[in-house]
Amino acid sequence: MRSLFIFDPSDMNARVVGGVQLCSQEFLKIVQAASNSVDYLEVKVCRQLFWRVRRKLNLGAYLWYNPNEVRAKLIAKKIEYAPTHIFINKSELIRLTPLLRSVFPEAQIGLMSHGNQSGDDLYEISGARGARNRGLRTFMATLKIGQDLVTESWFRHRYVDFVCVMSEEESVLERWLGCKSTVVLPRTITNRTLSWQPVVGRIGFVGTLNHTPNKVALDLICEEIAKKSTLEEIKVELRLVGKPESEGLRLASSYSFVKYLGALNDEDLESEVSSWSLFLNPIFWLSRGASMKLGQAISFGIPFVTTQSGKRGYVLEGAEFLITSDNPQDFVARVVELMNDDQNIKAKALVENIQITSPTVQSLANLVARVL
Numbered sequence: 001m002r003s004l005f006i007f008d009p010s011d012m013n014a015r016v017v018g019g020v021q022l023c024s025q026e027f028l029k030i031v032q033a034a035s036n037s038v039d040y041l042e043v044k045v046c047r048q049l050f051w052r053v054r055r056k057l058n059l060g061a062y063l064w065y066n067p068n069e070v071r072a073k074l075i076a077k078k079i080e081y082a083p084t085h086i087f088i089n090k091s092e093l094i095r096l097t098p099l100l101r102s103v104f105p106e107a108q109i110g111l112m113s114h115g116n117q118s119g120d121d122l123y124e125i126s127g128a129r130g131a132r133n134r135g136l137r138t139f140m141a142t143l144k145i146g147q148d149l150v151t152e153s154w155f156r157h158r159y160v161d162f163v164c165v166m167s168e169e170e171s172v173l174e175r176w177l178g179c180k181s182t183v184v185l186p187r188t189i190t191n192r193t194l195s196w197q198p199v200v201g202r203i204g205f206v207g208t209l210n211h212t213p214n215k216v217a218l219d220l221i222c223e224e225i226a227k228k229s230t231l232e233e234i235k236v237e238l239r240l241v242g243k244p245e246s247e248g249l250r251l252a253s254s255y256s257f258v259k260y261l262g263a264l265n266d267e268d269l270e271s272e273v274s275s276w277s278l279f280l281n282p283i284f285w286l287s288r289g290a291s292m293k294l295g296q297a298i299s300f301g302i303p304f305v306t307t308q309s310g311k312r313g314y315v316l317e318g319a320e321f322l323i324t325s326d327n328p329q330d331f332v333a334r335v336v337e338l339m340n341d342d343q344n345i346k347a348k349a350l351v352e353n354i355q356i357t358s359p360t361v362q363s364l365a366n367l368v369a370r371v372l
Helices: 019-032 050-057 067-080 091-103 117-126 135-159 168-177 212-232 245-254 266-273 292-300 327-338 341-357 361-371
Strands: 002-007 037-042 087-089 110-111 162-165 182-184 200-207 238-243 258-260 277-283 304-307
Touching: 002 019, 002 050, 002 258, 019 087, 019 110, 019 361, 037 266, 050 162, 050 168, 050 266, 087 304, 091 110, 091 258, 117 135, 117 212, 162 168, 168 292, 168 341, 168 361, 182 327, 182 361, 200 266, 200 292, 212 238, 212 245, 212 327, 238 266, 245 258, 277 292, 292 304, 304 327
Parallel strands: 002 037, 002 087, 087 110, 110 162, 162 182, 200 238, 200 277, 238 258, 277 304
Antiparallel strands: none
């Protein structure tokens, strides 16, 4: 397999490494391990006025890259390298596929999907706490999601041979959009087990606090914890790590059990998380992609609670006890249950088993090489 990996460099490396970078780096490792050779093509966001105006008007999620800007580079790649397989990092680059098909008619063209953006967009319109569920914003957002769905399906039907996804749920969505073939590549786990010294009642969350799935989930679980604190006198300290500061301070000022710590560097984060009884991963609908923060919890060897939607993209063998339905009542009830010392220790053992049984880069690379 002679592979060409196409990517935006900002998705591979950033000053603050986030979920996009972690996912991109993992996909690249799998492609490298699966291939006899790999060449690379960087693609950057188009700054031409016409493209910038369309993005400013929010006319779609697929208006970041102009294929004409990489035409000469692709023709050169055909002469120099002649790939048999092309891996496009992130679906946002899908408008490159007609040009890729014309330059490399024999190559297999695939997307490395970071998740279905339409899932996030749809909640913003129709979800009970969506940011665009009233007035003119609803009308414009509805037009945008319609355009995006047509774009996603149009290019998949005509130019994409396969899509690599992180979960079976995403695989079903890709087939619905018209994808010919999918390869499910669950997340791998790098074991970075911390010296766990939990403080009783201390639980925590790491993430972008104003990202709608996170914002809504935190509001819901804080409301539920507040009810239980009143009725059952449970003692909980919920510690929040992430940005923006305004969102963290909002929650801290609204609930006495919330403490906002801001954004932490890696060393400080590890020190902080090692004191948590539980690492929370509350996701209550099928938002985009897989939760990178769940991978952090498993990597650190910290007991966690997640949901059916939150576990997507992971192989959580034997860990049903750590997974709840997609509602805040069940989620908080399980949190309370797992704060019991015996149950907390049981949860720790389950996480250690997940570290051992999760797929490896090499096992996923073998799958890619076999299927493609």
